[in-house]
Amino acid sequence: MSHSHNRRMPKPTDPLGPDWALVRPTVESDSRFWIVVACLLAGVSLGVSAYVYQVRTGLGVTGMNRPVYWGMYIINFVFFIGISHAGTLISAILRLAGAEWRRAITRSAEVITVMVIVFGVGNVIFDLGRPDRLLYVLKHGRLQSPLLWDVCSISVYLCCSTIYLYLPLIPDIAILRDQTNKRKWLYRMLALGWQGTERQYERLEKAMGFMMVLVIPVAVSVHTVVSFVFAMTVQPMWHAAIFGPYFVVGAIFSGIAALIIAMAIIRWAYHLEGYLKNIHFDYLGQLLLVMTLLWFYFTFSEYLTTWYGGEPVQLTVWWAKINGEYSGYFWTMVVCCFIVPMAILSRSKTRTVAGTVVVSIFITIGMWLERFIIVIPTIANPRLPIDRGLYHPTWVEWSMLVGCFSFFILLYVLFTRFFPIVSIWEIQEGRMNAKQDMLDRIDAYKVESPEPEADSGALAAALPAGGGGRQ
Amino acid sequence: MARWGMVIDLNRCTACQGCVTACHEENNVPPSNPKLGAQSRSIRWINMMPVYEDEYPHTKMSVLPVMCQQCEHPPCIKVCPVGATFFSESEGIVGQVYSRCIGCRYCTNACPYTVRQFNWFPPDVPETYEQGINPDVSVRYKGVVEKCTFCNHRLMKARDAAAFEGRDLRPGEYVPACVETCPTDAMVFGDLADPDSEVSKLSRSSRASRLLEDLGTEPKVYYLRVGSGK
């Protein structure tokens, strides 16, 4: 990541050339698009009507009962918040690490974050018995409650992510403003007078630098705090210190999977093979493999310690997961999150676009199941044997899940219609400076050089090996 | 600084469930119905909990009436995001503000005793029941959590009466409906802070124990196990 004066930066008025492909979706549309939107809207309205029905009738329309007081909404909440780590966290890490290959994928990741986080929060609201009293959380909020920690960290995360999405979007909006003639008023407003001057770039990079550093701890905190919602109680197999990092790892894991799926669709829908290349999927696949192992490590630790400790209340839940009424979910999760990813990702031959997408789909399902396995068996098997519950989601909950996914995809699709989903200026910038960067790197390797170039050299030395300019 | 507490003598308790219906009648718990029953959503402020030990033919079983244990350190209160459940420092009772509750059910999950109940639907109260509603207790609407309050409204009434007469509350003047109704006098209620009260003497009995004591919640409901001894 270089901030040197001698870097060349693209101007919004620079001719786009082949990069026009990145702008095309915002100006052209076909009936295929409207059909997709119509389908998604149908999904959305299914969800909305389910919700309206639920609000009017009561939460009894769900499959929740006594003692299974939390069900699909809380599962979805954790799941969506997990997905949201795709974006900002991954993009920030990659940006921070100066990974050149990030340029094409950061935006699509960040958009996932911002869009999906709304549904994470939304699911908590769906879960409320009294959504009309939502604002009590602000009015009468008690900081002792982990739920309020969630409220705080998620709202901070949403703000940061939105800003973090918006900042690198500004130069691209300016491109749209200057080079297209649609929605000019909107782009003019949003471009904030971006002209691509050096001063502007300097400020932008400063702001982005600040945000990317900020967003990492916030993102980590968000999922840690989400895990705290469970871990702070004394319930068996919830009350575990491992939950914080376990959730963060799981979040990144599912986030990457979601990102891969999103990228694949974008690449296919907008013919962006030139930008979202096989290599991206390969890299992300490798990252996913690492996360698979990490996830397995955490899962293994959690289950082994619980089993070995042998506390009866814990074991009741443990066996319910391993061998009881939830074993189906559990073993499917293991297959989806570990066996399939290992089988496909560990070999470079299968780490193709198709391979990673298949794995990602498995992981997404598996991670949803993991949330289920975390939430349900514990509350279905409380310490005192007053009730033993079983949980089966009803059509309302499934509809809401469909609604959430549809709405999320809809928002994502709409975003791609309004803004370039691949960062144009970053691609251009990388292209303009690729040669210079390579030279800088070569310089950095020169042992005899008495006085390396101050900025680029030091930074290049600090870069991790994988981040280099193989592109 | 009263510490209201209860001792349930399992030697005397016959699991007749008189306490359960008396509680429900007193506290306007809506009647359940076959649908709710099948969904395991009936609201019960007191539950009869069977605990099995050992295998047939040496099976041992005990049946305990379990209501809100009125913990001194209630896990449910910590987690409430809006302060809809609160701990009365002066009385030691865990209360619930129905009009504040947002229905997130965090407390129901945090409670290790699973005694908190949720209104999944609007109360299905036939119109004919309406005149029979106890005016001292509010009827809960759908979407809020409720639980045993040790018949807190009775305490307030008794305190008012005592204050009106310019005296302190007398022992036995305030008892919850379940204790009042218990046909075998298995439930004893009173101030645990008063070392001379019957409940506090019984709570020190060698037969006394509390549910899930190792969690450190310090419940104020004691159970005297079956057997001889004080």
Add this chain to the structure above:
Amino acid sequence: MLNRRQFLLGLGSGAMLVGFGPVVGCSRDDERIASTLILEPTEAWANSICQLCPSACGLRVRLANGHPVTVTGNPLHPVNRGGLCARGAASLQLYYDPDRLAGPIRKVADAVGGWAPIGWDEGIAEVAVRLKRVIAGGPGRVAVIRGDGQDISSQLLGRLVRSAGSDWIVDSQTPADRAADETLRAMHGTEGRFVYDIANADFLLSIDSGLLESASATMTLHRGFADMRSSGGSFVHAGPRMGVTGSKADEWVPIRPSTVGTLALGIAHMLIKEGYEQTTFLSAKTKGYYDWTDQLGMHHDGVRSWLLREFSPRRVAEVTGVSLEQIIRTAREFGAAQRPLAIGPTEGPASAGLFDAMAVHTLNAVVGSIDVPGGVLLAGSNPLPILDGPVEPPPDAEGTVRADRRTLVERRTVEELATWVLEGRGPTIEVLFVHDADPVFSSTAGDKVAEALAKIPVVVSTSPVVTDTLQAANLVLPGSLWIERHCDASVADEHGRPVVSVSAAAAPRRADTRNIADVVIALAGQIGGGVAERFGWKSYDELVSAQSNALYSSGVGDTFAAAERSEWTQLLERSGWRSPAYDSVTRLEKQLHSTGGWWDSSHAHGEWRRLAPGGDHRIDLAAVRVPARPTLSPATAGSHDRGLLLYVTTEQTLSVRPGGSLPYLQDIASPLAEMGWTNTAELNPETAHHLDIEHGGRVLVSSEHGEVEARAVLSPAIRPDVVALHTGGGRVYGGRYDAGVGSKPLELLSGRLQDSGFALPRDPTLVRVKQTA
């Protein structure tokens, strides 16, 4: 294809629909509830008497703005001393029952639902006219089926039937009650009611008693039990299923169903062998126990020899499925106790045979636990005249009719009535009253009863709620609930002391109902003649006044008072002193209403002429040999492949009486079997594993007589060769809370109409259990 304009239009209308839908239809149910809350209500308390079971506990009803809102026990009432069981505490739900009858109705073929409203006067006149004609047609044509209620209206209906020259007074007793009755008649030669002085026993042996979960008179037994346990008494429970009773026991002895009598006599055998017989008691107070030689020099075997011959522990072990060692140990513990007491089935049709009741009584006799503290007592009788007696005994000098001169009257059963009607024996029964009972539902042969009812030209029901029996009636004259009328009850407390409760109406009437006692008096008046003569009162109120008079002139007892005052009264009465709280009838009446009633708190043990009035005042133990089976064969063994033994039990929360299935009770039906709102089949997990049945799964239980569906509940507290079902569900007609809830396992039992209902088949029914989809 879709263009943008069309798309936006669709989107807009969709949004409108979604947005306004809820606003239009969403009613704020909070507001409806809020509007029912009244600030600063006026508060009042009134006494009443719970009549949901034969305990007849005293109630304190709390009224807010004149409407009852809560009930609790009357602290002065000696039966419950301020406590209430689940039924009593829920009883307001019957008062506010949304499906209660609004008033009298008559079956009309072309009316909506088959019923049409009718005025009270019209209804009474119709029955009166009919009765008049029937009575003129000859004797034995009027009948009544009554419940186990203890109030005057039941007695008056009996009196009406007797006045009409019929003795068809059928008390729909539980089989256990009937067996106890029969035991008392056969062994003691008297009528009355057994009372178990559990409180003073120090070793209680329950043989399938269902003491804590299925006893119909909850309060007396539970309170005694608690006192017994508190004072350190030991308790052993034998039964196929542990149940709540077993959970409170020091030891649970799993026995096969229907082997109660065998086990009791097996223990008696061991007691004799081990030298625990109370020989003084047995020789002085019983007969038929020892061998005897009659006047002709014939030698007769006594019960003792019979026991020693037939009930060797080895054979008993074989029959009951209890180990030899266990039988011997239990017998030793029982015999070694100071005040041992055995208690047999108190309710539950499962194995409540006559033999069982007699065998348990014999066991108590062997250890001399009859009419001693901590033993079996006989309920004392109150000084009130019996209104439905066959021939009224002449009043004595003071004008009161002594209750004790009750002669043995042939008891009739519902099943007998059904057989009589169906087979067309003797005079046809033309008018039948059904009061406080639901025999179509509660009888083991409900279908036969329904069939018989259909053949009776006029069936008058007094039920205030819809029941299966009501559906078979022609005319319904709904009686007021106790809480909304002047009411009474005559019972005995846990020590057999007579208690007469009286209470004014506690709450306003919610429907156009009347006190049945008043209805009967009006009927008698309209019939005129000899019938009217026997009803010398103008109204129920007047009758109650006459009762108060009788109480006053009896010169015994006192109105209810706090426990300490009652203890004082007892102390006084023991030495022959008495200072009642009243000194005139007027004050007595006032006191009756303010305290809740009258009782005679003194109880004297050892009054043998009362216990065994006939001949030499001895208990005839030889009677036990009559219902015993000639040979002891090992009971049919159940197993998962041959079929399981059916054990039908009763939950006291699920009453079989009309209006007994209140929603609060349905929800908590059994504390063990999680069986709110459904019927459950309790199975041992081992058995369930063999049969591939999961906890909570639906199962079909079938015998050769029928099949019922139930929810499987796996529990380690039941014998593996047994499946337990409970009664109380399976009503066809009823309100929203009971019609169609659960199922009726009685239909599985074999030989349902035989044995006159009280000595149910002792051969257990084998059933198959399988999981359905």
Add this chain to the structure above:
Amino acid sequence: MTSKKVAVMVFAMAFVAGAWTVSYAGASQATESEKELALTAEDAKRTTLTGEAERGWSLFRDKGCVSCHAVWGQGGVSGPDLGRTRTLKHTTAGQLAGVMWNHVPRMWERMEEGGMELTPISPEEMSHLFALLLFIRYADEPGDADSGKKVLNEHQCTQCHSVDEPGETVGPDLVEWARYVNPVVWAQKMWTHADAMKAAMDEAGIAWPEFRDSDLNDVVAYVRSRAASGEKEYLEPGSISRGKQVFEVRGCASCHTADDGEEGAPDLERIELPDTLSGIAARLWNHAPRMLEEIRRTGAPAQELQAQEMADVITFLIARRYFFAEGDAEAGGKVFLEKQCVRCHAIGESGGDVGPGFDAIAGNASPVLMAHAMWRFGQEMLGEMAKVGVPWPRFEGNEMADLIAFLNRETRGEK
């Protein structure tokens, strides 16, 4: 609150205040204990006779006495059963107070062992308890059916009377009397038949049976066991005032008077009466022939007492002895010295000053006061006495009554 109650309260308060000021003014050196002693003495005097046995019973329960002491088998077993006459010998309130003094240190020990606390008992409450104990005294313990059967056989009653057996007998079948639960009724019935019975018995050559104190009770129990229940006739608890009236109006007093040294009707205040009601009833029966003879001899009008009247008279007699038995002040003086009371307590100028002076008693000493004082100050006193080395006093026979008489004589004069 009724105006009567208010008046009583005002009066009581005025009285207490007055007594307090008087005692305070009279003895400026008076200790707190003395003041209290003076007050309790006043209270005790006022309430002695108004105590009610029933209230005594509720106090007996509420104060926890019942957890150790039983009455006829009802209650705890760690203390003696107060209904068992054979274990507790005392016939007057003074003797009762003495017995209480004697056993109280042991009782405190027991209570301490049991972790029980000493509940305060006011003089008024003490008087109710005394009334209860009086009642228990005269009511007697329930009879024993088997002994009753023996009694009937021994005394050849069964020669003329059957018990629940059909057939003709000389006398009535006793079962007909089964409803009379109270032995007094039996005594009364027998009494009214005495003449006829005497004649019949003389004819049959049967000696007039002499019953022991408990016999009658046992007979009743036996006869009742042969009868059907439900038929019970009771008497109202005897009234002292009614009994006094009957005693005087019906002429009993004309023969049974004090000072009548002649042989014949004994002075009922002097002679040793049985402790129990059935005992007195038996005694009445036993001396029926002699009395009948005496009546015939003196020509006094024959008195037919109703059962209730007889109960009242007997109650009166017992109560009179119970409450009014006066002690001997001279002997009391000796007790005061012998029991070393004088070492701590002063009367007038003489005596120790460890404990409060007795002048405050002002002639109001009574058994109730003594019992109350012992209950109120006893534990403290026990401690002090241990320090000084004085043994806890034991009062035998009438010593307590004597001491009371002495105290009253000594303290009455000054004020």
